Structures are given as C-alpha cells and as structure tokens.
Amino acid sequence: MSNKIVDLRSDTVTKPSPEMWEVLRSLxxxxxxxxxxxxxxxxxELEATAAKITxxxxxxxxxxxxxxxxxxxxxSTRPGDEILLEAMSHxxxxxxxxxxxxxxxxxxxxxxNKGIASLETDLQPLIRPRNDDHQPWTTLVxxxxxxxxxxxxxxxxxxxxxxxxxxxxxxxxxxxxDGARIFNAAVAMKLPVTDFTVHVDSMSFCLSKxxxxxxxxxxxGSQGFIDKARKNRKMLxxxxxxxxxxxxxxxVALEDKWIKRLEEDHINAKHLARxxxxxxxxxxxxxxxxxxIFVECPINTPMEKLVNELxxxxxxxFNKANxxxxxxxxxxTAEDIAFCIEQFxxxxxxIFA
Ligand SMILES: Cc1ncc(COP(=O)(O)O)c(C=O)c1O
Numbered sequence: 632m633s634n635k636i637v638d639l640r641s642d643t644v645t646k647p648s649p650e651m652w653e654v655l656r657s658l659x660x661x662x663x664x665x666x667x668x669x670x671x672x673x674x675x676e677l678e679a680t681a682a683k684i685t686x687x688x689x690x691x692x693x694x695x696x697x698x699x700x701x702x703x704x705x706x707s708t709r710p711g712d713e714i715l716l717e718a719m720s721h722x723x724x725x726x727x728x729x730x731x732x733x734x735x736x737x738x739x740x741x742x743x744n745k746g747i748a749s750l751e752t753d754l755q756p757l758i759r760p761r762n763d764d765h766q767p768w769t770t771l772v773x774x775x776x777x778x779x780x781x782x783x784x785x786x787x788x789x790x791x792x793x794x795x796x797x798x799x800x801x802x803x804x805x806x807x808x809d810g811a812r813i814f815n816a817a818v819a820m821k822l823p824v825t826d827f828t829v830h831v832d833s834m835s836f837c838l839s840k841x842x843x844x845x846x847x848x849x850x851x852g853s854q855g856f857i858d859k860a861r862k863n864r865k866m867l868x869x870x871x872x873x874x875x876x877x878x879x880x881x882x883v884a885l886e887d888k889w890i891k892r893l894e895e896d897h898i899n900a901k902h903l904a905r906x907x908x909x910x911x912x913x914x915x916x917x918x919x920x921x922x923x924i925f926v927e928c929p930i931n932t933p934m935e936k937l938v939n940e941l942x943x944x945x946x947x948x949f950n951k952a953n954x955x956x957x958x959x960x961x962x963x964t965a966e967d968i969a970f971c972i973e974q975f976x977x978x979x980x981x982i983f984a
Contacts, residue, residue, distance in 0.1 A: 633945030642960035645843035673875025686825035689857035699835030706859035710735030719780035746778030783923030791830035842884035906972030
C-alpha cells in the first residue's frame with residue numbers, strides 16, 4: 632500500500648484553492664440574501680460575471696451539470712419534441728434518462744468522430760420533416776465540449792459555426808452545448824470562450840470540475856431563455872436560498888488566472904500520455920487534447936484487477952469497458968505525474984505478464 636495518493640479518477644475530486652477559502656472567510660451577512668427572490672448579491676454578481684465572460688445576455692447558477700443540462704433542455708423544447716444527442720454524450724449516458732422522463736422528449740442519438748458529426752451524413756438524415764403528422768419535430772441538437780467519453784476532445788469554433796448554419800437551415804433548430812469543460816477547450820485552443828459560445832443558443836458549464844469549486848454549474852443564454860430556465864430550476868427543486876455561500880467560489884474560479892491554470896492540467900496530461908506511450912506494453916494511449924486520457928487495454932484485460940493494483944500503488948483511476956480513464960486537475964503536480972510514470976509499468980507489466 633502506498634502512502635501517496637494520486638487521484639486521477641476525475642476532475643470532480645478537486646478541492647477549493649487557498650484563494651477560494653480566503654474569499655469564503657471574507658463573507659458576512661451583507662454578502663448573502665434569498666436567491667429565489669433574487670436578493671443574494673454574491674449569486675447576482677456571479678451570474679453577471681458568467682454572462683459577461685461567455686458573451687450571453689444572462690446566466691443562472693444551478694446545483695450541478697446534470698441539472699444545468701436538464702433545465703436547458705426543458706427551456707428550449709416542448710414535450711413531444713425530438714432532440715439529437717451525440718451517441719456517447721453525458722446527457723444520453725449518465726443523466727438518468729431525464730430528458731425523456733421529465734421533459735417528455737424523444738432523445739435520438741447521432742454518431743460522430745470524437746464529438747464532431749458530419750452534418751450531411753450523421754445529422755441531416757435525422758431531421759424530421761415538419762409536414763408529416765406522424766412525426767415529432769426535431770427542435771434541438773446538443774453537443775458536448777470538451778467531449779468526456781471521447782477523451783476530452785474539442786469541438787472547435789469552426790465546427791460550431793457550421794452546425795449553427797445547419798441548425799438555422801433546419802427550421803431554426805436550437806443548439807445546446809454541454810460545456811461542462813468548455814474552459815478546457817478555450818484554454819487548449821488559446822481562444823476566448825466567446826469564440827465557442829457565440830454559435831450556440833445555450834450552454835451549461837461546470838464550476839465543480841477543472842475550475843475546482845465544491846458545488847455548482849452555470850447555464851447561459853438569452854434573457855428569455857434564462858427566464859424560462861429559472862422557472863424550470865424552481866420546478867426541479869433547484870431554487871436555493873442564501874446560495875452566495877456556494878457562488879463565492881465561482882467568483883474566484885472565473886478569474887482569468889484561474890481559468891488559464893487549466894493549461895497546467897493539459898501539460899500534465901500530455902506528459903503522462905507520453906510516459907505511458909513509451910512503455911513497451913500492449914496498450915493504446917490516446918494523445919490528450921485537454922485533461923482526459925484514455926488508455927485502451929487488450930480486450931481480455933482484467934480491468935478490475937488493474938484498477939485495484941494501481942490503487943495499491945496510490946494511483947486512483949476509473950475504468951470504462953476496456954479503457955482506463957485518467958484525468959488531470961488542480962492538485963495534481965508534475966511530481967505526481969513523474970510518480971505515476973514510474974509506478975504504472977510495475978503494475979501493467981505484472982497484469983500483462
Ligand atoms: C460532459 C459532462 N456533462 C455533464 C456532467 C454532469 O455534471 P454533474 O456531475 O455536476 O452533474 C459531467 C460530469 O462528469 C460531464 O462530464
């Protein structure tokens with residue numbers, strides 16, 4: 632058993648930074664109010680900041696990325712509509728079927744290359760004609776950026792722009808972006824986040840992943856959209872009262888220097904991937920675009936054993952089918968990466984012996 636723990640399971644395991652704790656300690660009664668009646672000055676400031684950074688009219692603090700996505704879907708559609716979801720997307724895979732169950736929506740999967748679909752062959756055939764009484768209307772297409780299950784891959788602004796033109800041509804379909812890790816995409820491409828958001832109608836992004844806040848996500852869009860989203864959030868039980876106690880972390884997280892810190896995670900991911908690739912082992916290591924690495928193992932690899940053995944060496948990972956997922960984040964240092972590169976071969980060589 633190792634004393635050292637390098638937790639690469641997810642960027643959701645992050646703890647607040649010293650600056651975040653400091654700002655939390657500076658709160659007093661005047662920093663808080665009842666947010667359901669819009670009287671929490673800290674939440675109001677966070678929402679105004681988020682809207683400004685993303686170039687949208689308005690923003691709404693929600694409890695999680697899952698709630699942000701559901702609130703967004705409910706606010707852009709009507710029950711009975713069909714929505715297009717990427718086949719490996721978080722909304723389709725991991726949100727408990729809420730679009731169908733709560734929204735009365737028909738989720739229709741589309742295939743893609745690492746999150747990027749061909750508009751002509753993957754998406755166009757899925758659009759329902761409006762003049763056929765048998766068919767539901769296709770009113771929303773969702774994208775995920777970066778794409779978690781494809782390994783933190785980026786959907787660049789050029790693609791989002793083409794998708795926007797495509798959506799307009801198809802009955803002005805709305806576009807929702809699950810931008811849980813959109814700042815990773817922006818930092819990796821060295822572009823302002825507005826280069827991505829300008830092409831979509833709505834977006835949710837997480838404060839609680841790479842930005843390392845303990846709780847919270849933000850939904851952004853037009854004022855009319857956010858008015859509906861606020862009501863839908865209330866319906867889902869997400870109206871919080873003195874929520875400034877959570878929002879205050881987000882104000883630190885949205886500072887430019889904290890967003891730019893994500894670059895460290897990308898550098899660490901690249902080092903780790905390179906170190907693993909150099910091992911002469913039967914594994915395929917994807918080149919990370921951001922902070923997520925997938926390590927593909929041969930089909931009969933005892934994955935549970937592998938995850939257990941790694942954890943005994945102090946390296947925590949998640950496995951998805953025959954792939955290991957490794958995520959770099961705040962709290963993981965260059966020394967931790969060097970430690971992993973040293974320990975990994977010891978375990979892998981034994982597993983593949
Ligand atoms: C791409 C993506 N979207 C949404 C979510 C949901 O976020 P939360 O865990 O805050 O509900 C996640 C969580 O991992 C995610 O990876």
